[in-house]
Amino acid sequence: MQLIGSTTSPYVRRIAMWAQVNNCDLTRVNLNIFGDDDRPTMIKNNPARKIPILIDDEFTITDSNNIIRYLLDKTQSTQLSWPQENLLTTINACNDSLVELFLCKRSGFDIQADKLFFNLQRERVEQTLNYLNDHLTNDEFKGCEYLNISLYCLLDWISFRELVDFSHLNELVALHNSYENHQAAISTDPRD
Template sequence: MKLIGATASPYVRKVRIVMAEKKLDYQFVQENVWADDTHISTSNPLGKVPCLVMEGGEAVFDSRVIVEYLDTLSPVGKLIPSQGRERAEVKTWEALADGVMDAAILARLEATWAHRKDSERSQAWIDRQLIKVNDGLKSMSQGLGDKPYCSGIHLSLSDIAVGCALGWLEFRFPDIAWRSEYPNLGKLLDKLMLRPSFADTKPS
C-alpha cells in the first residue's frame, strides 16, 4: 500500500499512527497539495490528503474511511469496536477531534493563505472557528474526565484522533493555552507521546 500525505497534516498523522499501531507495512509518499505542480488529483479528485493507494491502484480517501478500513486488515490492536454503542462512541470521539481540526485549519487558512490579501481576510470568521475549537476542547475534557483513555481503559481510535488534534494545535496554535485550561487533555497527550507511533509522527 502507498499512503500519500504530508507530515504536517493531522489527518495524515492519524492514518500513520493507526498503521503503526496495527503494524502494517506501507510506502509513505509526501505530497504538497498546495504546490502548483501537485499530482494529488490523479489519485484523489478532491485534491486532499491522506489518500491510500491500494496494491491494485484503487484509491481510498478521507482519513475516517481509511482508518476504518485499516482496522479490518489485522486483528492486532483493534481500535474500533465492531458494533453497538461502543462503536458509536469511538466514532463520535473521532468526529469531535476531526471537527476541532477542521475549524482550526479554516482559521489558519483565513489568516495565512498566500493568495488572499490582508484586506480580504475576515477576523470574524477566524474568531468563529476558534470558538468551535475551544468548545470542542471543552467537550473533550469533559468526556475524558479522569479516565485513562477517552473510551475506557484501552487505547482506541478515540485517543488517536484526539491526540492528533491536540498535537496539531500545539504545532500551529501555540498561543492557545489549552493545557492550562484542560490539564487532563495535556496528561493524555503526554502519555500518548510516549508511544513510538506518536513520537515518530510528530508534525513538522
C-alpha cells in the same frame, strides 16, 4: 499499501501512527500539497483535493474516516462503536475548523476579527476542546486507541502550529504529555 499525505497533516499522522502501532505496513508518500510539483499527485487520486489518501493495489480510499474503517476491517480489528464515532466526529470538527482558520491566516486574513465565519470556527474549537477534555476519561474514549491517537495528533498539531492555548484543560494536557516517549509519536513528529 501507500499512504499519500504530508509530514505535517494531523489527519495523515493519525493513520500513520495507528498503522505503526498495529504493525500495518504502510509506505508514506509525503507531498507538498500546495506545491506545483506535488499537487497533481493528490488531485489525480482525490477529486476533493485533500489528504490522506490510501492506495491498496488498484484500490484508492480517501478521507481518514474511510481509511481507518478500511484498515480496521483489513486487520480484522474491532470497528468504532457509535458513541466512539461521535467522539471522532467531535475531534474532526475541531480539527476541520482549525485547518480552515490556519488556511485563512496563511491567506492573509485577520482570524481574530469579529466576523461570523471566524467567530463560528473559534466557538467550535473552544467548545469541542472543552467537551473532549470532559469526556476523554470515559471508558468508551479510553478503550479506543484510534480516538486517543487522533486527539493526540490534533493536540500536537495545535502545539506545533501554535494555534490555541489548551494549557488550562488538564485532561488534554495529560493526554498530550502521555505520548511524549511514544515511539510512533516520535517517528511521525511533524517538526522533523
